[in-house]
Amino acid sequence: MDVHVRSGPAEPFLSARDLFSTEYDLDRPVTVRVEADPDERTRVSHDDDSHRLTISRKAATSAMARELALHEFAHMHHYECGHPSHTQSTEEAIYLALAGRSVERRKLIHCYQIANHMKDVYADDVWMAMAPGDKLVGFLEASLAAAVADRPAEMRGWGSVAVPPQHPRQTGSATRLTPAADPDITAVNAAFALALCERHDLVAEDHRLYDLAHAAAQDAADVDLSEFKRHFESLAPDPDESEFRKALVDVTRAYASDESGRAAD
Structure with a gap:
């Protein structure tokens, strides 16, 4: 290298x-x-x-x-190898999931963050076989605690947009857990943190991360924490293109839908 x-x-x-x-x-x-x-x-x-x-x-x-560098090297590895998580167009998957619907702008933006989480799962599968995950657990805990503490009283001014938008394609992630405190994406981020820790057996059942995730879920009535944890944790270790596309479409629909399971319009 x-x-x-x-x-x-x-x-x-x-x-x-x-x-x-x-x-x-x-x-x-x-x-x-x-x-x-x-x-x-x-x-x-x-x-x-x-x-x-x-x-x-x-x-x-x-x-x-060092762990951040390992994580990004893993993204580069998947990119070079043509792993479906790094070749699948996020725009295409969002179009398949939400075409013909009108979705809140904030939720549409969050769908891209969720897609990056899915890429991160596969990057972490690579590097976490080489190095301990203790520092990552501490980072996830601190980030989630900050996000839960920084939740706003209400969301204003987001509006709605038609699907699909023209967003730039990205590989890797600029942020993993964002303390920008929208309760819905904070709950999904909590599910991602739990899924990652459980996928690699990093925490015990009484870890504080579970309490923080519960607090995040209480602030996001339309987000099923267990459902999103399952989406991330159950990602197949070696998916083909069709399998990963379906997983990305499913999680996009789940997030952009209201509590009755119908996409918002």
């Missing part, structure tokens, strides 16, 4: 490279660019010849830096 670090500490990324390369390899060179912007944790882009990881200085110097 060929990894070049620009404008920041090299050690976490080179350490991650050394560990990752014991099991996998990347055909294309990786350029890591450390930026001052504290609000953008990580972002990955690709072209025919290389990968680029942009990461905030705060994240690059954090205790999670």
